[in-house]
Amino acid sequence: MSALDSLYQQIILEESKTRRGGDLRDDQLDGQHLPANVGQCHQLNPVCGDEITLRIETAEDEVSGIHWAGDGCSISMASASILSDMVVGLNRAEVAALIANFREVMRSRGKLVADEEILGDAAALSGVSKFPARVKCAMLAWVAAEDALNQTR
Amino acid sequence: MTGTANHGHSLPLTDTEILRIRNDFPILEQLVNEQPLVYLDSGATSQNPLSVMEAEQEYYEQRNSAVHRGAHTLAVAATDVFEDARSTVAAFIGADDNELVWTQNATAGLNLIAYSFGNASVGKVCDAAKKFAVGPGDEVLVTEMEHHANLIPWQELCRRTGATLRFIPIYDDGTLDMAAAATLITERTKVLAFTHVSNVTGVINPVAELVALAHAVGALVVLDACQSAPHLPLDVKALDVDFAVFSGHKMLAPTGIGGVYGRAALLDAMPPFLTGGSMITTVTMEEAGYLPAPQRFEAGTQPISQAAALAAACNYLSETGMARIHAWEAELGKRLVKGLEGIEGIRVLGPPAGVPRAGLAAFEVAGVHAHDVGQFLDAAGIAVRVGHHCAQPLHRRLGLNSSTRASTYLYNTTAEVDAFLAAVAGVRAYFGVEGASL
Ligand SMILES: Cc1ncc(COP(=O)(O)O)c(C=O)c1O
Numbered sequence: 051m052s053a054l055d056s057l058y059q060q061i062i063l064e065e066s067k068t069r070r071g072g073d074l075r076d077d078q079l080d081g082q083h084l085p086a087n088v089g090q091c092h093q094l095n096p097v098c099g100d101e102i103t104l105r106i107e108t109a110e111d112e113v114s115g116i117h118w119a120g121d122g123c124s125i126s127m128a129s130a131s132i133l134s135d136m137v138v139g140l141n142r143a144e145v146a147a148l149i150a151n152f153r154e155v156m157r158s159r160g161k162l163v164a165d166e167e168i169l170g171d172a173a174a175l176s177g178v179s180k181f182p183a184r185v186k187c188a189m190l191a192w193v194a195a196e197d198a199l200n201q202t203r
Numbered sequence: 204m205t206g207t208a209n210h211g212h213s214l215p216l217t218d219t220e221i222l223r224i225r226n227d228f229p230i231l232e233q234l235v236n237e238q239p240l241v242y243l244d245s246g247a248t249s250q251n252p253l254s255v256m257e258a259e260q261e262y263y264e265q266r267n268s269a270v271h272r273g274a275h276t277l278a279v280a281a282t283d284v285f286e287d288a289r290s291t292v293a294a295f296i297g298a299d300d301n302e303l304v305w306t307q308n309a310t311a312g313l314n315l316i317a318y319s320f321g322n323a324s325v326g327k328v329c330d331a332a333k334k335f336a337v338g339p340g341d342e343v344l345v346t347e348m349e350h351h352a353n354l355i356p357w358q359e360l361c362r363r364t365g366a367t368l369r370f371i372p373i374y375d376d377g378t379l380d381m382a383a384a385a386t387l388i389t390e391r392t393k394v395l396a397f398t399h400v401s402n403v404t405g406v407i408n409p410v411a412e413l414v415a416l417a418h419a420v421g422a423l424v425v426l427d428a429c430q431s432a433p434h435l436p437l438d439v440k441a442l443d444v445d446f447a448v449f450s451g452h453k454m455l456a457p458t459g460i461g462g463v464y465g466r467a468a469l470l471d472a473m474p475p476f477l478t479g480g481s482m483i484t485t486v487t488m489e490e491a492g493y494l495p496a497p498q499r500f501e502a503g504t505q506p507i508s509q510a511a512a513l514a515a516a517c518n519y520l521s522e523t524g525m526a527r528i529h530a531w532e533a534e535l536g537k538r539l540v541k542g543l544e545g546i547e548g549i550r551v552l553g554p555p556a557g558v559p560r561a562g563l564a565a566f567e568v569a570g571v572h573a574h575d576v577g578q579f580l581d582a583a584g585i586a587v588r589v590g591h592h593c594a595q596p597l598h599r600r601l602g603l604n605s606s607t608r609a610s611t612y613l614y615n616t617t618a619e620v621d622a623f624l625a626a627v628a629g630v631r632a633y634f635g636v637e638g639a640s641l
Contacts, residue, residue, distance in 0.1 A: 053236070054582040058575075063635055098574045098590045099604040121604060123574035124634065187574065 071134025238584025404553025570639025
């Protein structure tokens with residue numbers, strides 16, 4: 051597989067169009083007056099304009115819903131879609147561990163092999179780590195999710 | 204020689220000349236991702252020919268010293284290099300020696316101008332400096348197509364002084380709405396700052412018309428010549444602008460050097476921005492007198508080797524012939540736009556083929572984000588710029604938040620443009636979006 055093909059695996063191209071969780075409405079973008087179990091975060095990559103607003107809803111200790119609106123490259127949109135499919139039903143500690151693992155793989159400059167047991171479909175994004183300029187794209191939704199979850203109680 | 208001075212009729216460079224030119228740019232001869240490098244990002248930063256690198260090396264090998272300061276032989280030699288460089292670069296843009304101030308780049312140059320205007324607007328200032336003052340009721344006018352470098356310094360000036368920032372809108376094809384310009388330029392307008400050539404659409408603005416409108420109301424004209432000084436014969440006196448800025452790294456020179464042109468009478472009356480050593484006459488514990496321009500604006504140790512290198516770059520460009528370079532890039536620009544317009548699902552920003560433009564083209568690919576387009580092209584060894592190109596308001600106006608830009612220079616060949624076009628033709632199939640529309 052060429053480096054380009056490892057970056058743009060079929061599943062990534064598909065997820066970037068499916069955009070699971072990409073249903074945050076325009077009137078929800080400002081994120082004002084959220085109940086305590088809901089957190090929301092806006093992330094922007096000023097270099098390329100990739101942008102996401104991501105909302106996480108919790109019930110007790112678990113993520114019960116995730117919704118986002120965004121515009122960006124296929125990597126950033128696929129990453130948000132895959133993330134949305136993974137986190138519902140996980141508890142805080144599990145989400146934190148998942149994000150930490152993903153971040154470590156992304157920052158490894160291609161040295162770490164993603165563990166599919168842990169990362170599931172997100173393992174398909176491991177090709178991104180060989181393209182330092184794209185790591186931010188892949189991390190965008192995950193950073194937003196981390197921040198949004200930290201806001202919830 | 205027929206002696207015609209009209210650069211519109213200059214012959215473009217020929218393929219043989221370009222192959223010779225390319226030998227002067229060692230960086231171009233490399234493989235990127237196992238493909239010959241096709242460098243189409245000179246609008247962001249250009250490559251340096253050997254003569255430019257040699258000028259910098261020669262300075263450090265033979266003359267490195269403090270300028271305008273020492274009595275020793277090397278200091279004199281360094282000062283000569285520095286001031287000769289100023290003459291060369293000033294002549295290159297049609298200015299006199301004392302009308303060129305060195306800066307780090309165009310951004311620093313625009314900030315120098317805006318902050319100097321700001322310094323003339325607050326506190327106690329002498330009468331001569333009052334013509335630069337702006338305040339409540341005054342307007343600073345820019346255009347909707349500006350690079351952030353020619354927008355934010357003016358936003359900040361207005362924030363500090365209470366002046367109002369306004370802008371001349373553009374049409375859908377990227378050209379300036381000159382009817383709006385005529386109504387927006389009024390007695391309240393104190394400054395008109397605009398780009399000569401857009402770094403996104405390649406639009407070449409009607410400088411003479413804008414200068415006439417501005418001067419009729421006594422406004423000062425600041426020209427962003429970042430994308431024109433490298434690519435076409437520039438004569439700031441003929442254009443009759445009051446100030447102009449440019450960046451060396453976009454015109455075959457290294458980073459860290461650029462310039463501000465200002466009319467001599469204006470520069471000598473304008474309060475300084477950066478202050479400190481090398482720009483003063485008599486200094487007491489209470490106050491200081493300032494040297495005339497250009498030294499008044501060159502506080503601290505200056506980029507000497509970079510100035511020498513920029514002079515070498517101007518010599519390289521002059522010897523090749525700016526009119527011929529411009530004619531060549533116009534051909535490449537036309538080829539780019541025609542080629543891109545012929546590819547399904549591509550929208551070119553800016554004027555359609557047939558309308559004069561600089562040798563660059565930014566475009567949108569239906570269904571594929573610019574970042575992905577750039578990645579795909581990079582895998583083919585093709586270097587382009589992706590993103591908003593430091594022009595967010597322009598992109599927003601055109602309904603986008605990013606685009607892909609190919610920009611050419613004197614070392615690019617038609618074969619490279621064709622290789623680029625062939626690669627772009629494969630983008631949508633690769634990303635599986637052939638059905639998507641713009
Ligand atoms: C039109 C225009 N103005 C200003 C600039 C800023 O130049 P620099 O970053 O060298 O200061 C650029 C460079 O991108 C430009 O294209």
